[in-house]
Amino acid sequence: MTKKRLTLHEYINGIRAGERFILSRAITLMESTLEADQILAEELLEALLPFSGNSVRIGITGVPGVGKSTFINAIGPYLIKQGHKLAVLSIDPSSEISRGSILGDKTRMPELAQSPQAFIRPSATGSTLGGVAQKTRESMLLCEASGFDVIFIETVGVGQSETLVHQMVDCFLLLMLAGAGDELQGIKRGIMEMTDILVITKADGLYKAPAQQAKKEFQNALHLFPQAESQVNPEVLCCSALEPEGIEEVWQAIQYYYQQTQSNGYFQQRRQKQRLHWLHDTLGQQLKHLFYTHPAIQQELSWREKEVLEGTASPGKVARALMQKFIASSAQSN
């Protein structure tokens, strides 16, 4: 069964009315690589832009197994009970390669997926992680226009995806597991410094005491990091999705972070900077795409790279040669 193509107005009205099915189709449209879809997607985004921005944008990261889905499945129903509408998006670095997503699957969050107040969407796929992130950011704007006022963007703590998530959220949560001794083992470099709130998960049963101990260690460690740009010191919390316990405290910490950053102006600054960042980031990506997919460059790149790796030609000389080729061919090919 082929779906009838929706018009721009059908999309706009459906999304504004909070119809999850239309929202879902709009995100698919956004992810399409067809030229006609891309134009429609842009018009849609432009039309909905005035209705976006009014949500609490929260990034969630942590190593595989830390319990991100379980955490979201526990805090989600709590938020819905409080009257919120929650959208869960994800950026999955593996989707770049496999073109299929391991994250965001509705079966991972069975409880939440049943609620009409929740919207769960797996990671976009794309040829670059930057492209995947851009689609996720656009999906977030659509969700906001559809009335979702809490957005979770989750990612696994590997690769560059946290940095990309950090560039689109207001508040960044790092989920950690209390383990044996060296708590920071396995954490990616630089991630602690992006963290606004640190949550130690699975703080129950046998793990309750180690979690409390880990909390103290993290508090000490965070004290040694430089002051956060937000001027709000990162909170460290324990929580258990099983009991459940500490879920409400996490939400309170997020709200406290919002109040503080909104009153000191950091929140507004961060969002403005993010928009400008996304413009130049998009431009940079599109320029690189134009360059690296250019037939004249593709012909030469691999042996040129080999020269540089082996040290037989300087990066500067090779870059200059490739650029000259690019400029000359761009003029000819048009």
Added chain:
Amino acid sequence: MTKKRLTLHEYINGIRAGERFILSRAITLMESTLEADQILAEELLEALLPFSGNSVRIGITGVPGVGKSTFINAIGPYLIKQGHKLAVLSIDPSSEISRGSILGDKTRMPELAQSPQAFIRPSATGSTLGGVAQKTRESMLLCEASGFDVIFIETVGVGQSETLVHQMVDCFLLLMLAGAGDELQGIKRGIMEMTDILVITKADGLYKAPAQQAKKEFQNALHLFPQAESQVNPEVLCCSALEPEGIEEVWQAIQYYYQQTQSNGYFQQRRQKQRLHWLHDTLGQQLKHLFYTHPAIQQELSWREKEVLEGTASPGKVARALMQKFIASSAQSN
């Protein structure tokens, strides 16, 4: 008095013979923005590439006032006594704006400047920090071809310059001052994670005890950071240029770091990665330069940015419009 223009062979022979005056002129040539100079500079770099790479490349950073010059002035003569030839280059973020350098001035290192075994060169200037860094990297290669076997690249611990220095050295030293209590106050985010060796300066007189205390605190803090990619745990050392004390120990720590990373293969990997990084970095810079200096883009950029900042147009739509303009005008203008 205008200088006679040197030929490629005069440059090559002069540099290979270790003539500091010719080396200095070659670096000036490298920094020139004249087309003819750039072509000659590239030929020179290419010709000297086989003779480069045989040095210990050390990055040095720390906040203003930490005593970088004093430290270099103390370790420099020690290295020369050991039979080394030392070149000191710098990357000064302020040179981007002022087009004049506050760092690398010979008067800052009077003792070292007198030695024929030392070569001190102030920071290059340029329109972007990336451009400045590239010139510094190329100067480093010339110094190596001229027989300098220890290269210091210093920078002040502000802005992005440490990341750029980190991308061109084998071993990264962070200089710190023992102060009052919170030792990491004022350190830039992410810098601890780039540090291979941490040196606490001015550990003499009244500051000796606080320096020892700071050393312990740093050792504990570093333990909580993730394992370094080099697999070598960062050493923390105290030193005093005044006494002098601990200077030799710093050199030993650098040598130990070299031995370890050369035997575990990290050294070779890092240099290969750096070369490839510089190729793509240079390409990225040149592409952006081509784009942002294009008359068609310059006409539109500022009001387009304003739209994005104010939230009246999406970054994606604006990027697409600018890219279309760029592609269309590139074809026409040729």
